[in-house]
Amino acid sequence: MPSVAAALVAGSLAFVGATADDVAGLSAQLALTQPGRRRRVRRAHVSGVVVLVAFAVILGETLRSVPLAWFAPLALFPLAFAARAWSNRRREASARPRGAWVTAFATVSTGGDAVAVWTPLVRGSDAVRLVAVLAAFVAWELVLLGATDVLARHERPRRWVAAATARGRAVLYVALAALVLIECRVL
Secondary structure (H helix, E strand, O other), rough: OOHHHHHHHHHHHHHHHHHHHHHHHHHHHHHOOOOOHHHOOOOOOOHHHHHHHHHHHHHHHHHOOOOOHHHHHHHHHHHHHHHHHHOOOOOOOOOOOHHHHHHHHHHHHHHHHHHHHHHHHHHHHHHHHHHHHHHHHHHHHHHHHHHHHHHHHHHHHHEEEEEEEEHHHHHHHHHHHHHHHHHHOOO
């Protein structure tokens, strides 16, 4: 996938796929957060995403001399998340109010799947493609933040998104594993 358009598509799929479950969780968090503190919680979430992206970029660039195919085992991470999501698909998550620091740490600590998907994408990109991938990440983060704001104010759609995310999470993780293998040029 040498073109910039392909990089935008791959970046979009990688970002949305790895962070789709954050929409349900962050919107539930924002619904429980006092209105005056929501901006701080959103910033904390964005900070966590920036840390994850930076880690994936640093890791991908540092390992530039490693053959791209060697990154293929990273597909096991989304597959492990898929297995866990499948076994937990009927369990309803409980949300409770958290502060900004907890939100940032939770975003980073649950971002292993994102790093596993984004690192081969970065490693397989030249400078132009990397800029396109990062542009897609920024655009989709803004869209997802907007969605969480809307969902935080509306109970019914928030519950629907949470249920849809729970049902589709396993399929999404399998698709992310396939994306890793495609980016590593194994598939």
